[in-house]
Amino acid sequence: MSIYAAPGLTYEASASNFPTGLTGTIGVRVTDGIGGTTTSRTTSGIAEFPAGSGIYTVTLTAPTSAGQYQVVWDSGGGSPTWATEELVVTSSSPGGSTPSGIDLCTLSDVREALELPASDTTRDALIQTLISVGSLRAHMKRSQDLLDSALSELCNLKMSGSEFRPTPDQIAS
Numbered sequence: 001m002s003i004y005a006a007p008g009l010t011y012e013a014s015a016s017n018f019p020t021g022l023t024g025t026i027g028v029r030v031t032d033g034i035g036g037t038t039t040s041r042t043t044s045g046i047a048e049f050p051a052g053s054g055i056y057t058v059t060l061t062a063p064t065s066a067g068q069y070q071v072v073w074d075s076g077g078g079s080p081t082w083a084t085e086e087l088v089v090t091s092s093s094p095g096g097s098t099p100s101g102i103d104l105c106t107l108s109d110v111r112e113a114l115e116l117p118a119s120d121t122t123r124d125a126l127i128q129t130l131i132s133v134g135s136l137r138a139h140m141k142r143s144q145d146l147l148d149s150a151l152s153e154l155c156n157l158k159m160s161g162s163e164f165r166p167t168p169d170q171i172a173s
Contacts, residue, residue: 002086003071005062006133012140014057015073015083023048025076026056030069030087038063041074050148050155062089104135 005011018026026046030039039060046058056073063069069087074080107128116123 002088004088004090007062007066007089008064010059010061011087012057012059013071013085013087014055015085016053016055017083018054018056018073018075018081020048020052020054022056022075026073027076028058028060028071028073030060030063031072033068033070038069043076050152053151053155062087066090102135102139103131104138105131107131 003011003013013028015026015028023046024043027041027043028046029037029041031037042058046056048054048056060071066089069089071085071087073083073085075082107124110127110131111124
């Protein structure tokens, strides 16, 4: 899966299938794919979530130049485990000035809330970009919450020795 980020803005990266308990040891860096390092290795800000899962997340800042990069994770130590994820830094902010289709409000909603005069459209492109970016972040957060909830439920079932048996309603949906 690829990460898309606007130049110089923050994004979340994650890595899974690592041993648990590596917080403070597991590191992440960003490379340009041709041997250069654009963001040096760091262990700062990396959290294992959910605890004991071996899934690690971090918030990083995208390079300021558009292009393709690699987010490179390593477990540290003498024989590290490695994982990579593609990072695509876009040439402009996601959403541009066109509604994204997943926006949680409209440009006119925000213009009305800000009480902007109808004749002042100088900030419409910026406002639309912020609506699209904010909406995307909210959808991503909701997706992460749903994933975390599902993982937690599966872990609880496994620990209790229960099997997951979907109901007819779950199968139909």
